[in-house]
Amino acid sequence: MSTANHAHSATPVLDIKPINGNIGAELRGVALSGDLHPATLKAIQDAVYEHKVIFVRDQHHIDDAQQEAFGRLWGNLVGHPTVPSLGGTEAILDVDGARGERASSWHADITFLDAYPSVTILRPHTLPERGGDTLWGNTVAAYAELPKPLRDLADALWAEHSNLYDYVGDRGSVHKDGLKRFNEVFTSTIYETEHPLVAVHPVTGERTLIVGHFLRRLIGLGTSDSQRLIGIFNDHATRPENTVRWHWSLGDVAIWDNRATIHRAVDDYGDLPRVVRRTTVAGDAPVSVDGRRSVTRRVGEKPSLAA
Structure with a gap:
């Protein structure tokens, strides 16, 4: 167990308990809000960059407005480019399993854009x-x-990411409403972006793989070689030793470094209700190890299926 101490006497001491050896920590002794003391915010940010994802329990006071206010402490909020934000909010994505929105394959949020989100907050x-x-x-x-x-x-290596990806993936079945929403809403505009496979993290200086289901192909390689190599790199990111699993309770808040992680919701709840609300913080285009930045190459309509 580690603690984050602050020079200001009015600032609480935060209790940070790592969950696994390589990722994840539970943060105790803080009530999240939009008016946190700067030293408390810095301690939370340091914990996120060290542990990649942190979990804060018993935040029952957090509503949509409070979630956005807390998110703004990290930077400008950014909504999803094709999916509308929840009514009455600036940039909250309402992810409802009943609409088939189950995010049940590995990904980092919105990597089909060049400057994809830096941090994600979910409750x-x-x-x-x-x-x-x-x-x-x-x-x-x-x-x-x-x-x-x-x-x-x-x-x-450089890679092409797109929101027009293999939606079915390794799932045995797909919710028909989810497939419909994917075709009509999620891919209403198609984005294709070139990222380095390895980026230098702008805060920690660490090297991180940009992988997940939006990664469509490795540039300059044939389809077979590309898919085999993508599988290798994805497999390393999802090895049990490099992962953490969180069982949600109401009042939980998860905060993660979207530039140093991938995540996946487990679609094992059938027709039971599940709704989570996501806020994302704007980020900069990743930088490769040789100093080149990611770039979005194409924005446009979905290719026609006509012969």
Whole structure:
């Protein structure tokens, strides 16, 4: 257990308890809000950058307005580019399992844009009586554990990310409303962005893999080689030793470094209700190990299926 001490006597001491060896910590002794003392905010930010995702229990006072106010302490809020924000909010995404919005494959939020979000804040609004956990993977640890030849290869590779991805993935079945929403809303505008496979984190200086389901292909490689290598890098990010699983309770808030993690909601709750509300904080375009920045190459309509 570690504690974050602050010079200001009015600032509470935060109790930070790591969950796993490589990722995740529970933060105790703080009530999140939009008017936190700067030293308290700095301690929370340091915990996120160290542990990649932190969980704060018993935040029952947090509503939509408070969630956004807390998010603004981190930077400008940014909504989803194709999915409308929840009515009455600036940039809260209401993720409702009943609409088929189940996020049940590994991803980092909105990597199909060049400057994708830096930080994500998530709280449950309605929870199933069983199931509905979320998993996170540490993409910094994944990069660090690669054998040197694979690290050298990863450092040199660039990848295309798009919101027009394999929605079905490894799922045995797909909620029909989710597929409909994917086709009509999520992919109403198509984005294609080139990212380095390895980015240098702007705060920690660590090298991190940009992987997940929006990664469509490795540039300059054939389809077969590309998919095999993508599988290798994704596998390292999702190894049990690099992951943490959180079982939600109402009042929980999760805060994670979207530039150093991927995550996945577990779709094991059938027709039970599950609604979570997500806030994302604007980020800058990632920088490769040789100093080049990501760039969005295409924004436009979905390709026609006509012959």
